[in-house]
Amino acid sequence: EVQLLESGGDLVQPGGSLRLSCAASGFTFNNYPMNWVRQAPGKGLEWVSSIGGSDESTYYADSVKGRFTISRDNSKNTLYLQMNSLRADDTAVYYCVRRGSGWGPIDYWGQGTLVTVSS
């Protein structure tokens, strides 16, 4: 069974930093691209970032480019999102999301971790 368990969400002040983690199990982690998708309170879904299975390629939404960094440790089956220079509009539930192999469709979602940016 595919499982994605996010952690690291917290209350942080504007301008601060936070690192999210996602522990994956139930599948061969390095075979799959991984992603972060967020959802602001009461709003829709927004793709944040993606990374290839072997860490060879990364992609970012314009809204986070230069501030967020996606990475993965395939030896630990873990995905990360380093978030710097956080702003109030980064407040959201952040979901760890798997894509099918070969950049297929998003097929599994974690339960999400809440990031709140506020003074």
Add this chain to the structure above:
Amino acid sequence: EIVLTQSPATLSLSPGERATLSCRASQSVRSLLAWYQQKPGQAPRLLIYDASNRATGIPARFSGSGSGTDFTLTISGLEPEDFAVYYCQQRSSWPLTFGGGTKVEIK
């Protein structure tokens, strides 16, 4: 950036009725469109991928159609558990984008 426009924003129906949800893309996404269902307090769940393929474990009452710029999700007979928000999403080009969602509520 490909913009996905979902309509209607809200659909008020009774159990047993047929639901028809629309997703229109600002440019062709070929057939690289998926549909997700989200219930309050839960993560989204994949229903349909590549426009018309049901994901594992999804009941046959859910069907998808379309290609290019116009797509439809049909729920042939609403069950109580189907009242939720539905999102379309394209993977044809970066950035990945989602539609704004359609809420299917009980009439």
